[in-house]
Amino acid sequence: MTEIETKIIGEMIMDKLKDIDEVSYVRFASVYRQFKDINTFVNELKTILMEKDK
Structure with a gap:
């Protein structure tokens, strides 16, 4: 059995x-990466939006 x-x-x-x-x-x-504050949340949103614009 292989473990992941x-x-x-x-x-x-x-x-x-x-x-x-x-x-x-x-x-x-936000839960998995344990976002500590709103800035971390906003940065993740910005990353998604930038990837979407590509």
Whole structure:
């Protein structure tokens, strides 16, 4: 049986969520990555918006 680190699973979930539902992605990421303040949250939103503009 092969074990997969939870970090890898979390990153895989975030990658898929980003493609499916950006709001769900940000909500999951905020908990998974333990956003400490609103600036971290805003920076993640900016990253998504910049990727969307490409």
